[in-house]
Amino acid sequence: MVDGFYGDFATWSEALKYSNGYNNPAILEKVKSAVLKVKSGEAVYERDSVLFDQIEYSYPLLTYLLYIALANGNKLNVMDFGGSLGTSYFQCRNFLTHLKSLKWNVVEQKHFVQCGKKYIEGDHLKFYDHMEACIKAERPNVLLISGVLQYLENPYQILQEMLGYGLEYIIIDRTLFIDKPDRLTVQIVPPSIYSASYPAWFFNLNRFLTSFTNQYNEVDSTDSFEYCRLDDGVLAQSSIILFKRKS
Incomplete structure (x- = not known):
C-alpha cells in the first residue's frame, strides 16, 4: 500500500491493528541524526527527520511568535508540546535571536527527552517529559x-489538560x-522518510474550536501549506490558529 491516510476506524485499538506505532527505535535515531546535522551547521x-537545502519558514508561525514576544517586553518563552528534538525551534531561531530573552522548551516522550538532553539541549533549548514540570521550571x-x-x-x-494550565497564548x-x-485513520509514512504507520485523527474544525471558547479568544487563523486527500477523496487542510486567554 502506498503512503497516505486510510480508513475510518471506530476505535484507536482497531486502528492500531493496522499500524506499528511510534515505538520503532529507528525513528528516534533518524530524527537525532538529522537534528544533529542542523545543530552543527552541516x-x-x-x-520529520528529512533534511532540506533551505528552511521552509512558516511565516504565520513566526508572525504569531513575534507578536507574543512584542506583547511581553521582547521576551518569548515557548512550551512546544510534542516538539520532537526541536524542529520548530531550529526552523524559527534565525528570526528570534534578537529578542531580549528566548526560551524554547520541548515536552516530549521520555526517550526523546533523554536523547534531547544528551545531544541537543543548549542555552535556549530545553527538554521536559511532562508539561507540569516544564511550567514549574520555565x-x-x-x-x-x-x-x-x-x-x-x-x-x-489532552487538550483540556493543556487548557487547564492557563497559558496566556x-x-x-x-x-x-x-x-x-x-x-480516525491510519497513516502510512512515505518510505523515503522511514518505514512506519500509526493512527491519525482528522478533526472537524468547528468541533475543535469549541474546546477553546470558554477560556480563550481566537486572535487569528490561516490555512498553512499542508493539505492532503484521504483515501475516499475528502480534502483535509492544515491550519494555524492563535488563541489568547480571556481576561
Whole structure:
C-alpha cells in the first residue's frame, strides 16, 4: 500500500491493528541524526527527520511568535508540546535571536527527552517529559501544539489538560481539519522518510474550536501549506490558529 491516510476506524485499538506505532527505535535515531546535522551547521533544516537545502519558514508561525514576544517586553518563552528534538525551534531561531530573552522548551516522550538532553539541549533549548514540570521550571507564556494532537489516542482529553494550565497564548499549528465529523485513520509514512504507520485523527474544525471558547479568544487563523486527500477523496487542510486567554 502506498503512503497516505486510510480508513475510518471506530476505535484507536482497531486502528492500531493496522499500524506499528511510534515505538520503532529507528525513528528516534533518524530524527537525532538529522537534528544533529542542523545543530552543527552541516544541514540547514529538518522536518520529520528529512533534511532540506533551505528552511521552509512558516511565516504565520513566526508572525504569531513575534507578536507574543512584542506583547511581553521582547521576551518569548515557548512550551512546544510534542516538539520532537526541536524542529520548530531550529526552523524559527534565525528570526528570534534578537529578542531580549528566548526560551524554547520541548515536552516530549521520555526517550526523546533523554536523547534531547544528551545531544541537543543548549542555552535556549530545553527538554521536559511532562508539561507540569516544564511550567514549574520555565513559566512559559505560549503553548505551541504543532502536528501532534492528531497522533494522540485521546486528543480532546489532552487538550483540556493543556487548557487547564492557563497559558496566556496557544498556537495550533500543522493540524489537519476536515468539514466532516472527526475521523480516525491510519497513516502510512512515505518510505523515503522511514518505514512506519500509526493512527491519525482528522478533526472537524468547528468541533475543535469549541474546546477553546470558554477560556480563550481566537486572535487569528490561516490555512498553512499542508493539505492532503484521504483515501475516499475528502480534502483535509492544515491550519494555524492563535488563541489568547480571556481576561
